Amino acid sequence: MTGLVALKAAYTVTWIIPLLYLRYLLTRYRRVRHEMKDLKRSS
Amino acid sequence: MKPVSVLFIVFTLALLGFSTYQALVVAPTEQTMGEVQRIFYYHAPTAWVAGLCFFANFLASVAYLLRRNSNADALAAASAEVGVVFCTIVLITGPIWARPVWGIWWTWDARLTTTLVLWLIYVGYLILRRFATGSQTQTLAAVVAIFGFVDVPIVYMSIRWFRTQHPSPVIGGGENSGLDPAMWHAFLWNLLAFTCVGIIFVTARYRLQKLEDQVEAEHARLALERSMR
Secondary structure, three states, rough: OHHHHHHHHHHHHHHHHHHHHHHHHHHHHHHHHHOOOOOOHHO | OOHHHHHHHHHHHHHHHHHHHHHHHHOOOOOOEEEHHHHHHHHHHHHHHHHHHHHHHHHHHHHHHHHHHHHHHHHHHHHHHHHHHHHHHHHHHHHHHHHHHOOOOOOOOOHHHHHHHHHHHHHHHHHHHHOOOOOOHHHHHHHHHHHHOOOOHHHHHHHHOOOOOOOOOOOOOOOOOOHHHHHHHHHHHHHHHHHHHHHHHHHHHHHHHHHHHHHHHHHHHHHHHHHHH
């Protein structure tokens, strides 16, 4: 692995992991909001 | 979302663009390692954010044990999760740097091993929070967090206490340590940018935790109502 390839790989990892985490947070947030609406409707 | 939050996110995005430019273009190429040294501008700031998150988790856990405050518990959960995310980046970017420089992906030296142990401790903490049931879960999690935090100063000091393959500290490492001023600027900009990203993530995760707590409380209230009918 050359230095430049390693740099690109590290840079990609540094951005992909937070972006995946952000997507996970948004998905979870939508699910909880939906659940909250359902609960309010049923009560 | 509040206007101040939107402003902070826009500021952070602009800062990230600028700090990336500083790291990849402005900072001079290191003479011995070459381009691969630029990984340092991501690796060290993400390690810093992970450490900050675990420190926040420690403080929140102490606050929870003292006051049984649900906000403190939510902050502990949020900061531990974000800390694990950043610690994962550290554990992946480190070996990517090591391969061309050392010729190996991994070695069981003090810094690397203690960092892996740190990651495992907080993954264990998150698993405990996720799967343990009963009223004592939050208390148990807080105790685990306080004991787990002991590893953070050990990780920090490991390259000072032991002879390791990991590079010696460039910040606060003694007389012969330090960075070129241009490298310092790039490093500090990235440190600031990643700290802002960490703050955004912890805030978002904290709000999510509070929402989840509300849903859980609502479920409990409905269940109680049904059982009383």
